[in-house]
Amino acid sequence: LKGGPPINPSCFFPADLIRHTTTYYIHAVDMLLSTAATKLNRFIAPAILKHGLTLRFVLLRGQIHRDTPTLDNFLLLPLAQTLLSLEVQAIAKEEREEENNRLENKNQEKSALDQWFDDIWEKYLERLSPPALEEQKEVRDNDNENANANKTPRLRALERFITPVLNPTQEWSDIERWRYHSRFIKWLRSEYLICKYEDDIRTALSTHSKLRVTPLLMQNQHWMKETIRKNVRGTTTTNNKGEFAPLPSGSILDQAFGMKGWNKSKSVSNEYTHMGEIAKNKLNGDMLSIPGSTVQLATIPYETSTAELSLEEILEVTGCHVSSCSAFNALCDELEIYEFWTEEYVQSLTSYLVDRSKEYDSIPTVVVDIGAGDGTLVHFLNANLSEYVYNSGVLLSSPGVGGLKKGLGKKKKKKKSATSRNKPLPTIIATDNGDWRINPKAPVEQLSVKEALKKYSPFDENGIRKHQLVILCSWMPMGIDWTEKFRAAGVDEYILIGECDDGNCGHNWLSFGNGDFRHDEGGEDIADANMIRPYEADGFERIDVEDLSLLQYSKFDSKVSGTSKTISFRRTGRMK
Numbered sequence: 001l002k003g004g005p006p007i008n009p010s011c012f013f014p015a016d017l018i019r020h021t022t023t024y025y026i027h028a029v030d031m032l033l034s035t036a037a038t039k040l041n042r043f044i045a046p047a048i049l050k051h052g053l054t055l056r057f058v059l060l061r062g063q064i065h066r067d068t069p070t071l072d073n074f075l076l077l078p079l080a081q082t083l084l085s086l087e088v089q090a091i092a093k094e095e096r097e098e099e100n101n102r103l104e105n106k107n108q109e110k111s112a113l114d115q116w117f118d119d120i121w122e123k124y125l126e127r128l129s130p131p132a133l134e135e136q137k138e139v140r141d142n143d144n145e146n147a148n149a150n151k152t153p154r155l156r157a158l159e160r161f162i163t164p165v166l167n168p169t170q171e172w173s174d175i176e177r178w179r180y181h182s183r184f185i186k187w188l189r190s191e192y193l194i195c196k197y198e199d200d201i202r203t204a205l206s207t208h209s210k211l212r213v214t215p216l217l218m219q220n221q222h223w224m225k226e227t228i229r230k231n232v233r234g235t236t237t238t239n240n241k242g243e244f245a246p247l248p249s250g251s252i253l254d255q256a257f258g259m260k261g262w263n264k265s266k267s268v269s270n271e272y273t274h275m276g277e278i279a280k281n282k283l284n285g286d287m288l289s290i291p292g293s294t295v296q297l298a299t300i301p302y303e304t305s306t307a308e309l310s311l312e313e314i315l316e317v318t319g320c321h322v323s324s325c326s327a328f329n330a331l332c333d334e335l336e337i338y339e340f341w342t343e344e345y346v347q348s349l350t351s352y353l354v355d356r357s358k359e360y361d362s363i364p365t366v367v368v369d370i371g372a373g374d375g376t377l378v379h380f381l382n383a384n385l386s387e388y389v390y391n392s393g394v395l396l397s398s399p400g401v402g403g404l405k406k407g408l409g410k411k412k413k414k415k416k417s418a419t420s421r422n423k424p425l426p427t428i429i430a431t432d433n434g435d436w437r438i439n440p441k442a443p444v445e446q447l448s449v450k451e452a453l454k455k456y457s458p459f460d461e462n463g464i465r466k467h468q469l470v471i472l473c474s475w476m477p478m479g480i481d482w483t484e485k486f487r488a489a490g491v492d493e494y495i496l497i498g499e500c501d502d503g504n505c506g507h508n509w510l511s512f513g514n515g516d517f518r519h520d521e522g523g524e525d526i527a528d529a530n531m532i533r534p535y536e537a538d539g540f541e542r543i544d545v546e547d548l549s550l551l552q553y554s555k556f557d558s559k560v561s562g563t564s565k566t567i568s569f570r571r572t573g574r575m576k
Contacts, residue, residue, distance in 0.1 A: 042091075042161070045083035050165040052077045053184070057177040064180045072183060081187050084161055088195065092154035099153075155195040159311050162188075166314055170307040172283065172300045179318040189320040192311070193330035200327035201334075204256035211256055213245040215376055215441050216337060244442075247380060249343045253553055257328035262559050264550045268294045268502070270560035271321060278317045282308060293516060294502040324558035332555030338475045339497060339564060341377055345551040349566070350384035352548065353470065357426040360468040360492065365426040368456050369472040370482065372430035372444055377474065379442035381428050388425060426470070429456065449482050453489040468492045475499075481510035483569070487538040493570045495545075499556070500565050510534050512567070513542065535569050543568045 052075035060066060072078060151159075167174045178184055194201075205212040254260045263270065272287065275298060279285040285300035298317050306314065316323045332340060357365035369378045430444045431452040447455060458469040471486050471494035483506070486494045498505035501514045508517035513533030535542060545566045554564035 042087050045080045045087060046161050046165050048076050048080035049084060050168060052080060053165070053178045053181070056181070067182060069183070077184065081184075081191075085191060088154055088157045088161065088191075091157040091160075092152070092195075095153040095157070152195060152199055154198060155192075158191060158195045162191075163311055163314075166311075167306055167309070170305060171302065172304040172306055173302040175300075175306065175314065175318060176302065185318070185320060188315065189322060190330075190333040192315055192320070192322055193325060194334055196322075197325075197327035197330040200257070201331050204327060204331075208248070208252055208256045210246065210248045210252055214248050215244050215379075216247070216340060217335060244379060244383070247341055247343045247346060250345075250551060250553065253328065253340065253342065257326045257331075259326060259328060259557075259559075262557065262562075264552075264562045266563060266565065267561040271324075271558065272296045273560065274323050275317055275319070275321075278309070278313050282313070283317070321556075321558065324560050326559075328553070329555060329557070338555050340553040340555075341380065342551065342553060345548065345553075346377070346380045347384055348548055348551055350381050350388065352545065353381070353426055353428070354385075354388060356470065356493065357468070363465065363467050364424055365468040365470060366456055366458075367426050367428040367470045367472060368452055369428070369430045369474070370432075370449055370452050371473055371476065372432045373436070373438045373474075375430040375432075375440050375442035375444040377472070378428050378430035378444075385425050385428070449485055453485060453491075458490050458492070465490075471495065473497065475504075476506040476511065478504045479507060481507040483511050483535065484538075487535065487540060491571070493568060496567045496569070497552075497564065498554070499563050500567055503563060504556075539572055540569045541572050543570060 052072075056068070056071060056075055056077070057064060059071065060068065166178070205217075211217075254262075275296070276287045279287055279298035279300060283298070283300045283304050283306070285298055285304065288297045288299045289295075290297065297319070300317075309317070312323060328340075332338070353365075353367055367381075369375075372378055430442065431447040432438070432440075432444050433448040433451075434446050445452070445455075456469060458465050458467055460466045469489075469491045471491050473482065473486075473494065473496050475498040476482055476496065483494060483496070496506065496511065500506075501512050502508055502516070506512065508514040513535060515531055515533075518531065533542075545568055548566040549562070549564070552562065552564045552566065554562075556563040
């Protein structure tokens with residue numbers, strides 16, 4: 001009324017009602033947007049990936065082996081891969097929740113909003129989905145029902161989305177679009193392994209306490225995906241004294257990941273056996289050896305049908321090498337672990353370095369790990385040195401190691417010569433330039449290769465040798481050779497750890513002397529019995545340390561072949 005008291009809106013709309021109504025609508029809009037985003041991602045990601053791979057193949061025709069990260073980003077391929085990975089995880093999570101609800105007899109119906117959006121999607125938008133998706137899904141459901149029952153929810157989700165991307169028309173010409181795309185192949189292999197073995201990884205980490213607390217599983221650039229870490233307890237890496245937890249033994253790895261009986265020796269022919277079987281028996285093709293390398297490729301006519309191939313067979317015949325892997329490979333791929341250090345390997349490498357230092361002259365020995373990454377290897381080498389019983393159970397002090405106790409171990413040892421008895425243990429230092437942005441887990445000096453060789457040069461300012469210098473280098477970057485700098489700096493020995501001769505470490509000719517990768521001026525590979533390898537020209541000899549190699553575990557190992565080795569290159573004529 002005019003001139004009357006003001007009207008309070010709460011008389012008609014109570015504050016609680018307004019607040020609850022607003023919250024309800026906000027929640028409804030949030031659910032709608034979330035449901036819409038999920039549906040769109042599941043449609044958009046496979047479409048971008050499929051058409052992006054096709055367009056890349058067209059644009060690079062004749063040069064499909066080229067690494068083109070800029071073009072990949074322009075075509076949104078990395079984005080599509082990320083979206084697809086996230087959706088695969090989301091679908092697997094939904095399937096697990098539905099299964100848990102079913103087992104618990106808690107049948108939860110979809111909300112009215114979800115049901116309405118599903119109806120709209122199926123009526124108007126589902127027809128836009130790739131037709132091969134539903135066709136291949138129906139084939140898998142009818143023909144491979146028993147096989148699918150043994151797959152993880154995440155693997156079934158990956159197959160549902162990625163198979164139409166890789167093989168839309170079910171002919172070999174589809175596969176030719178992407179099989180030389182190294183970045184895509186790397187992602188595809190890693191995604192397949194983690195989808196297949198995530199449950200096995202979780203079981204292994206939950207069952208073996210020494211494995212889940214190893215510092216190798218500490219965060220580098222990221223931790224394991226939530227789907228693996230979930231329900232895995234005890235992920236601390238230090239004990240109550242603030243010290244590193246110990247490394248796992250090789251037997252623990254074998255037991256945890258089912259690797260007992262794996263072939264630890266390198267066998268290139270074994271790696272391509274299954275690929276050849278698929279190419280010849282299922283695709284009527286053949287195998288081609290690439291000149292100047294040990295790489296083999298499947299040669300298949302473009303019009304050959306690939307309808308009968310499973311996803312694993314598609315990956316195997318294109319060189320992903322997944323059929324002989326286990327959860328161990330998936331874990332290493334997930335955490336970017338190239339060499340999985342074990343208790344036995346580090347102890348044996350420590351003994352090797354101590355023995356080598358005793359064979360040198362009476363001056364001290366310095367061991368420098370170049371490209372040490374997080375410093376884990378050097379940490380455990382020094383830890384082993386601190387416990388090393390030397391000369392009748394007495395531990396001798398060593399510069400750079402420190403903290404060594406005397407009088408440990410009363411067991412009598414064989415007498416050493418006066419030179420050995422007075423010689424200190426080697427000093428071991430970790431260095432890395434930090435280019436890979438790996439978070440250190442132990443002390444690491446930030447030095448480039450050149451800076452490390454200068455700082456720890458074996459010569460003083462007068463050119464007189466002041467110590468013996470040994471270099472450790474694990475998994476040298478592919479296609480790059482540091483060994484020429486090692487030799488030029490006057491090192492007495494350098495030890496390369498990782499793949500060798502035809503792998504992903506260093507340069508196969510310049511670093512390892514593999515003549516199949518020696519290039520003449522015409523670009524051809526030349527290998528002959530009289531050729532002089534780079535390390536031989538500089539007065540070094542190569543010694544493959546097989547006892548150490550048989551103790552190694554790397555991310556590319558498989559049931560049929562080991563991949564990583566330990567190789568020593570020693571300056572000739574200097575040992576006494």
